[in-house]
Amino acid sequence: DILTNDDFRQERLAQLELLDERRLTALDHLQIYQKRIKRAYDKRLHERTFKVGDLVLKENQHVTKLEKRKRGKFAPNWIGPYIITHTYGSGTYRLASLN
Incomplete structure (x- = not known):
């Protein structure tokens, strides 16, 4: 073979x-x-669209490791409220604090 x-x-x-x-x-x-x-x-x-003047919450992406360790799962996921002052299109907004 x-x-x-x-x-x-x-x-x-x-x-x-x-x-x-x-x-x-x-x-x-x-x-x-x-x-x-x-x-x-x-x-x-x-898909969500917002207008100028709408109140929104912002995702809390800057939770530090220390804060997570201290608060555990009870650390805030959202911060705000904020008011939309300007829309730029494609889901981009300028936010201002209510304070």
């Missing part, structure tokens, strides 16, 4: 073509999966 040089080349080329086919199939499956995930995410997404 010894392969000649030509037989070996043909078999190797067939393996490489099969590998390319499998890669394309995997890429197709990945794209289908990504579309499905995007559709599921977009279904749950609620």
Whole structure:
């Protein structure tokens, strides 16, 4: 069952073509999966728009490790209220404190 040089080349080329086919199939499956995930995410997404003068709360992103350790899960998640003074489009707003 010894392969000649030509037989070996043909078999190797067939393996490489099969590998390319499998890669394309995997890429197709990945794209289908990504579309499905995007559709599921977009279904749950609620776009909110605000006007000048609306009162809003801002997410507290600057909670320090010390504050988290001190307050634990009771550290505030939101700070405010703030009033919207200017809208820039694409979900960007200028906020002013009520104080």
